[in-house]
Amino acid sequence: MDSNPRIASLASRIVDSNRTDRSKKDSDEEDDTDRLFAELEEEIENDGDAAMREQGLDVLRREMERMQEMQKNHHGDYTEIGDEKEVVRVTA
Numbered sequence: 102m103d104s105n106p107r108i109a110s111l112a113s114r115i116v117d118s119n120r121t122d123r124s125k126k127d128s129d130e131e132d133d134t135d136r137l138f139a140e141l142e143e144e145i146e147n148d149g150d151a152a153m154r155e156q157g158l159d160v161l162r163r164e165m166e167r168m169q170e171m172q173k174n175h176h177g178d179y180t181e182i183g184d185e186k187e188v189v190r191v192t193a
Contacts, residue, residue, distance in 0.1 A: 107144055108141065108144060108157045108160065112141065112160060112161070112164055114137055134168070138161065138165070141157075141161055142158075142161065144157075
Protein backbone atom coordinates (compact mmCIF):
# COMPACT_ATOMS: atom_id res chain seq x y z
CA MET A 102 0.00 0.00 0.00
CA ASP A 103 2.74 2.52 0.97
CA SER A 104 5.35 2.86 -1.73
CA ASN A 105 7.29 5.47 0.24
CA PRO A 106 9.18 3.91 3.17
CA ARG A 107 9.41 7.27 4.99
CA ILE A 108 5.63 7.63 5.01
CA ALA A 109 5.19 4.02 6.10
CA SER A 110 7.72 4.55 8.91
CA LEU A 111 5.94 7.64 10.24
CA ALA A 112 2.53 5.98 9.94
CA SER A 113 3.78 2.96 11.87
CA ARG A 114 5.09 5.26 14.62
CA ILE A 115 1.57 6.67 14.97
CA VAL A 116 0.07 3.21 15.26
CA ASP A 117 2.80 2.03 17.67
CA SER A 118 2.25 5.06 19.90
CA ASN A 119 -1.35 3.90 20.39
CA ARG A 120 -0.16 0.49 21.54
CA THR A 121 2.25 1.76 24.18
CA ASP A 122 1.72 2.67 27.83
CA ARG A 123 -1.92 3.67 28.40
CA SER A 124 -1.14 5.34 31.75
CA LYS A 125 -0.24 8.61 30.01
CA LYS A 126 -2.67 11.48 30.28
CA ASP A 127 -5.01 11.91 27.34
CA SER A 128 -3.66 15.37 26.57
CA ASP A 129 -0.11 14.00 26.36
CA GLU A 130 -1.29 11.27 23.99
CA GLU A 131 -3.08 13.86 21.84
CA ASP A 132 0.05 16.05 21.77
CA ASP A 133 2.20 13.08 20.73
CA THR A 134 -0.30 12.03 18.07
CA ASP A 135 -0.64 15.58 16.77
CA ARG A 136 3.14 15.90 16.61
CA LEU A 137 3.46 12.65 14.67
CA PHE A 138 0.69 13.63 12.25
CA ALA A 139 2.29 17.04 11.73
CA GLU A 140 5.61 15.36 11.01
CA LEU A 141 3.94 12.95 8.58
CA GLU A 142 2.09 15.77 6.81
CA GLU A 143 5.33 17.74 6.51
CA GLU A 144 7.07 14.70 5.05
CA ILE A 145 4.26 14.24 2.55
CA GLU A 146 4.23 17.93 1.58
CA ASN A 147 8.00 17.96 1.03
CA ASP A 148 7.74 15.08 -1.41
CA GLY A 149 7.94 16.43 -4.98
CA ASP A 150 5.64 13.84 -6.53
CA ALA A 151 2.00 15.03 -6.45
CA ALA A 152 0.61 11.50 -6.83
CA MET A 153 2.75 10.30 -3.93
CA ARG A 154 1.60 13.28 -1.85
CA GLU A 155 -2.05 12.48 -2.56
CA GLN A 156 -1.50 8.82 -1.74
CA GLY A 157 0.18 9.77 1.52
CA LEU A 158 -2.61 12.15 2.47
CA ASP A 159 -5.16 9.44 1.69
CA VAL A 160 -3.28 6.98 3.91
CA LEU A 161 -3.12 9.63 6.62
CA ARG A 162 -6.87 10.33 6.40
CA ARG A 163 -7.76 6.63 6.60
CA GLU A 164 -5.45 6.05 9.55
CA MET A 165 -6.79 9.12 11.37
CA GLU A 166 -10.39 7.93 10.84
CA ARG A 167 -9.47 4.44 12.07
CA MET A 168 -7.77 5.84 15.18
CA GLN A 169 -10.71 8.14 15.95
CA GLU A 170 -13.15 5.24 15.58
CA MET A 171 -11.03 3.09 17.89
CA GLN A 172 -10.84 5.87 20.48
CA LYS A 173 -14.59 6.46 20.23
CA ASN A 174 -15.17 2.74 20.88
CA HIS A 175 -12.71 2.78 23.80
CA HIS A 176 -10.45 0.33 21.97
CA GLY A 177 -7.60 -0.76 24.25
CA ASP A 178 -9.24 0.49 27.46
CA TYR A 179 -9.32 -1.99 30.30
CA THR A 180 -11.97 -1.99 33.00
CA GLU A 181 -11.50 -4.02 36.15
CA ILE A 182 -14.60 -5.89 37.26
CA GLY A 183 -14.61 -6.58 40.98
CA ASP A 184 -18.01 -8.22 41.36
CA GLU A 185 -18.24 -11.94 40.45
CA LYS A 186 -21.85 -11.60 39.33
CA GLU A 187 -20.83 -8.82 36.93
CA VAL A 188 -18.05 -11.03 35.51
CA VAL A 189 -20.58 -13.80 34.83
CA ARG A 190 -23.00 -11.32 33.25
CA VAL A 191 -20.34 -9.75 31.02
CA THR A 192 -18.84 -13.03 29.85
CA ALA A 193 -22.15 -14.85 29.29
